[in-house]
Amino acid sequence: MLLVVLVGFGGGTGAVLRYVVSGFASRWGDFPLGTLVVNVVGSTLLSIAVCLQPPTSIIYFFNSGLLGSFTTFSTFSYETFRLIEAGRWLLAISNLLLNLGLCVTGVFFGRWFVTRIIFGL
Amino acid sequence: MSAELKDVSMRSAVDYGLGTVILIAGGGFVGSVLRVLVSGVLSGVSGTLVVNVVGSFFLGFFMYSLGYGGFFSRDMRFFVAIGFCGSFTTFSTFALQSAGLGFTGFIVNVLLNVFCCLLAVFAGRASSILLLRRGVGWS
Numbered sequence: 001m002l003l004v005v006l007v008g009f010g011g012g013t014g015a016v017l018r019y020v021v022s023g024f025a026s027r028w029g030d031f032p033l034g035t036l037v038v039n040v041v042g043s044t045l046l047s048i049a050v051c052l053q054p055p056t057s058i059i060y061f062f063n064s065g066l067l068g069s070f071t072t073f074s075t076f077s078y079e080t081f082r083l084i085e086a087g088r089w090l091l092a093i094s095n096l097l098l099n100l101g102l103c104v105t106g107v108f109f110g111r112w113f114v115t116r117i118i119f120g121l
Numbered sequence: 122m123s124a125e126l127k128d129v130s131m132r133s134a135v136d137y138g139l140g141t142v143i144l145i146a147g148g149g150f151v152g153s154v155l156r157v158l159v160s161g162v163l164s165g166v167s168g169t170l171v172v173n174v175v176g177s178f179f180l181g182f183f184m185y186s187l188g189y190g191g192f193f194s195r196d197m198r199f200f201v202a203i204g205f206c207g208s209f210t211t212f213s214t215f216a217l218q219s220a221g222l223g224f225t226g227f228i229v230n231v232l233l234n235v236f237c238c239l240l241a242v243f244a245g246r247a248s249s250i251l252l253l254r255r256g257v258g259w260s
Contacts, residue, residue: 079238
């Protein structure tokens with residue numbers, strides 16, 4: 001029960017942070033930049049957090065709750081769908097490839113950062 | 122469709138009022154708890170795929186209903202769209218899981234999530250239009 005509450009508070013915090021951060025970089029022309037920024041930052045931070053192997057309560061609050069909510073797939077697919085619907089194929093495909101490419105790069109960067117920079121291996 | 126789709130982007134105005142923040146945090150609380158409960162039943166990539174597809178359907182249905190002037194009030198956008206749907210679905214777990222799958226698994230997982238979620242938004246849009254045509258909640 002306590003773990004569920006930890007996830008919930010992390011999730012509420014993550015959702016508000018996503019709203020604030022994506023508000024700073026909401027759009028670049030018609031490109032949905034805000035969602036890209038939160039997804040890349042959140043994926044990188046999750047990779048770092050997982051590699052650091054924190055205690056269970058931190059995993060529930062920060063990894064599952066906060067970072068899970070800070071990033072979003074539904075807004076990403078909705079915004080991509082709207083671009084396709086409007087016939088803006090170049091923007092839609094750029095949005096798709098940038099989210100996938102940069103988030104996965106962020107995951108690998110996070111792993112590298114923890115093993116090389118923090119643990120010095 | 123006789124009604125025109127008003128442009129409803131995810132954020133038409135940036136509003137940092139206390140009420141807005143509470144609505145987003147409340148939606149985020151419920152969405153993240155439900156996501157973790159689903160991933161407790163369906164662990165790994167299948168759980169993430171399910172929450173992403175279901176969340177995308179709900180967001181598509183909600184946003185198009187709002188856009189066509191349907192059943193929802195604009196303030197519900199903060200609770201349902203940004204709070205609940207945003208937190209129920211996740212990109213960070215999806216990216217982390219995909220990166221750990223190896224090349225073939227990576228391609229399959231990425232294509233499944235992207236195609237199923239785009240299809241889910243389309244299905245949400247279609248459901249919204251169908252209900253509005255039947256006169257449910259037409260305003």
